[in-house]
Amino acid sequence: MVVGDVFKALADPTRRALLDELQERSGQTLYELVTRLITRHGSTSSRQAVSQHLDVLERAGLVRTRREGRYKFHDLDTSPLRAITDRWRLDPEPPPPGANP
Amino acid sequence: MVVGDVFKALADPTRRALLDELQERSGQTLYELVTRLITRHGSTSSRQAVSQHLDVLERAGLVRTRREGRYKFHDLDTSPLRAITDRWRLDPEPPPPGANP
DNA sequence: ACGATAGGCAAGCAACCGCTTGCCTGACAA
DNA sequence: TTGTCAGGCAAGCGGTTGCTTGCCTATCGT
Numbered sequence: 101m102v103v104g105d106v107f108k109a110l111a112d113p114t115r116r117a118l119l120d121e122l123q124e125r126s127g128q129t130l131y132e133l134v135t136r137l138i139t140r141h142g143s144t145s146s147r148q149a150v151s152q153h154l155d156v157l158e159r160a161g162l163v164r165t166r167r168e169g170r171y172k173f174h175d176l177d178t179s180p181l182r183a184i185t186d187r188w189r190l191d192p193e194p195p196p197p198g199a200n201p
Numbered sequence: 202m203v204v205g206d207v208f209k210a211l212a213d214p215t216r217r218a219l220l221d222e223l224q225e226r227s228g229q230t231l232y233e234l235v236t237r238l239i240t241r242h243g244s245t246s247s248r249q250a251v252s253q254h255l256d257v258l259e260r261a262g263l264v265r266t267r268r269e270g271r272y273k274f275h276d277l278d279t280s281p282l283r284a285i286t287d288r289w290r291l292d293p294e295p296p297p298p299g300a301n302p
Numbered sequence: 303a304c305g306a307t308a309g310g311c312a313a314g315c316a317a318c319c320g321c322t323t324g325c326c327t328g329a330c331a332a
Numbered sequence: 333t334t335g336t337c338a339g340g341c342a343a344g345c346g347g348t349t350g351c352t353t354g355c356c357t358a359t360c361g362t
Binding site for chain 1: 319320321322323328329330
Binding site: 103104107108110111112113116119120123178181184185188 | 204205208209211212213214217220221224277279282285286288289
């Protein structure tokens with residue numbers, strides 16, 4: 101199940117921070133992400149930990165990668181998140197019943 | 202972290218099936234949900250398992266409950282899911298590039 | 303009162319997850 | 333060619349999770 105992988109990937113705070121970081125600055129390498137996680141998100145994750153997190157995100161389809169020489173750049177892909185809003189129809193605003201006559 | 206609880210709750214297929222079931226028919230009891238999970242979703246979860254799943258969903262704010270006598274009714278609440286669309290800005294529809302002239 | 307029904311509590315267990323540790327591969331620069 | 337830098341592979345560990353098992357409480361019908 102693909103949708104399960106997406107939710108599992110989003111269940112970890114470090115992985116959500118990685119998505120935040122990739123949204124703000126696209127095309128970062130592993131080392132860039134590690135240092136920016138530490139300096140900007142207060143994370144203490146090692147290189148291997150972040151690498152494994154990126155694997156999970158890539159398998160879930162939330163991160164796309166491209167190789168150039170010895171560098172591997174990561175890009176955010178939010179399209180799998182749309183399945184969430186499609187599944188449980190999220191209207192813009194739920195009107196509170198009886199709160200506003 | 203509340204947002205982490207929401208994603209963890211959604212990471213389980215049985216819990217997602219419970220949300221589907223509650224969306225289709227609101228206000229079901231624990232026993233109703235168990236039987237409908239078995240008959241309609243092919244699940245084999247026991248009563249205790251479903252009860253614990255409902256606890257997780259309730260703690261995540263995705264399910265609201267109301268007690269009447271010896272019955273406990275469950276209702277779906279999709280408002281926590283809105284945090285997802287707010288965090289990684291999900292536009293309503295991604296225009297396919299060059300697909301519709 | 304008594305049984306049946308709807309649900310709750312808690313201990314225990316196997317499987318999974320996040321992370322570390324150690325070593326290895328491949329690309330560039332000197 | 334040798335050293336350095338970016339990244340990968342895999343085994344192992346401690347904590348968490350999903351589920352079972354067993355027992356208990358509360359409400360309703362008769």
